[in-house]
Amino acid sequence: MGIISILLGVIAIIVFIGVGALLGNAYLGFMAKMGASFVAMQGNFSDTSVMVAFIGVFGFIGLLIGMTLIMLGVNYEKLDKIQKRVRKL
Numbered sequence: 001m002g003i004i005s006i007l008l009g010v011i012a013i014i015v016f017i018g019v020g021a022l023l024g025n026a027y028l029g030f031m032a033k034m035g036a037s038f039v040a041m042q043g044n045f046s047d048t049s050v051m052v053a054f055i056g057v058f059g060f061i062g063l064l065i066g067m068t069l070i071m072l073g074v075n076y077e078k079l080d081k082i083q084k085r086v087r088k089l
Helices: 002-037 047-088
Strands: none
């Protein structure tokens, strides 16, 4: 159970970073379409800074969730070892 939780934590971090990249691309595409029709909507931010912001926010959320799952897995493994030691006594 602990190994599964650790793997899920690593997968969560990777997935959230990927979702941030996908949503950043979708946002940039949407703003390009809107900016073509409304000249005043052309932003002062570069595409790179928008992508970094999206990936950073989603990466941070993924890191929080992933580290929680990883630490739960590590704690479960340690408690399982202690429980096995106590049963032998």
